Amino acid sequence: MRGTPVAEAKALYEAGRYAEAEAEARAVAGSRPREDEYTAVALNIAALAAGAQGRHAEAVDTYDEALPVFTGLFGADHFLTLKLRSDRAQQMVSLDRHSESAAECAAVAEAAARGTGPEMAFLASAARNGLVFALNAQGRHKEAEAHAREALAAHAARDRAALVLRLGLARSLNGQARHDEALAVAESADELFHALPSDLRRPDTGAVELVLGNALLGLGRTSDARHRAAVAHDACLASFGPEHRRTVEAATLLERIDGVQP
Numbered sequence: 001m002r003g004t005p006v007a008e009a010k011a012l013y014e015a016g017r018y019a020e021a022e023a024e025a026r027a028v029a030g031s032r033p034r035e036d037e038y039t040a041v042a043l044n045i046a047a048l049a050a051g052a053q054g055r056h057a058e059a060v061d062t063y064d065e066a067l068p069v070f071t072g073l074f075g076a077d078h079f080l081t082l083k084l085r086s087d088r089a090q091q092m093v094s095l096d097r098h099s100e101s102a103a104e105c106a107a108v109a110e111a112a113a114r115g116t117g118p119e120m121a122f123l124a125s126a127a128r129n130g131l132v133f134a135l136n137a138q139g140r141h142k143e144a145e146a147h148a149r150e151a152l153a154a155h156a157a158r159d160r161a162a163l164v165l166r167l168g169l170a171r172s173l174n175g176q177a178r179h180d181e182a183l184a185v186a187e188s189a190d191e192l193f194h195a196l197p198s199d200l201r202r203p204d205t206g207a208v209e210l211v212l213g214n215a216l217l218g219l220g221r222t223s224d225a226r227h228r229a230a231v232a233h234d235a236c237l238a239s240f241g242p243e244h245r246r247t248v249e250a251a252t253l254l255e256r257i258d259g260v261q262p
Helices: 007-013 017-032 036-054 058-075 079-097 099-113 118-137 141-154 160-176 177-193 196-202 207-218 222-240 245-260
Strands: none
Touching: 007 017, 007 036, 007 058, 017 036, 058 079, 079 099, 079 118, 079 207, 099 118, 118 141, 118 160, 141 160, 160 177, 160 196, 160 207, 177 196, 177 207, 207 222, 207 245, 222 245
């Protein structure tokens, strides 16, 4: 992307400067022809940045605007079009559109599995992670566990996809009150998280601490759980703002913990 009209927006997004990234991306999209490659990329960055600020409905709206542009430019089965659909579906969870999200993630995972190459393999894992998250959000924790374990078995790399799948597995175990197992999986996710480069860690800020906090609370270790939840909340508030799904989840966990502490 160096030297392109979207280079600055991309750099701002990767630096965690989401409001600036969104403003720059929308300016680029508004200044170029509708059916333009850089318009498509700019809309994608704008949607990602809106979601990172907790404006999940606006993110989905922007994905809806971008999807026909991607389909027209690249085709329905292209990696970039499928990734856009996966990202859009994962924003739906934050809007309680769980069934739609699960169906779309499953469809993208199936389409990606028919493709070839490392990009498609990574996308299949990402879409399966979205499916796991949507199932967990519906309380279908056993199904989520099965999908997470199947996806992890097919994904040998120690990368961000492996991280989020482990977190999804730990969430499913917490949902079944199997907190010892959840803690072990979350601790392995924590180790993997810290092994990743800092720019790859940024989108998952606070995610490990949230899963650890829930596991520790389930084991009766309320002080440790509160520490993890507070770390998650502070980090998410600083990175994403108060309206982001993960910030709200951390605040809710803190309230739960404070309600059970003597």
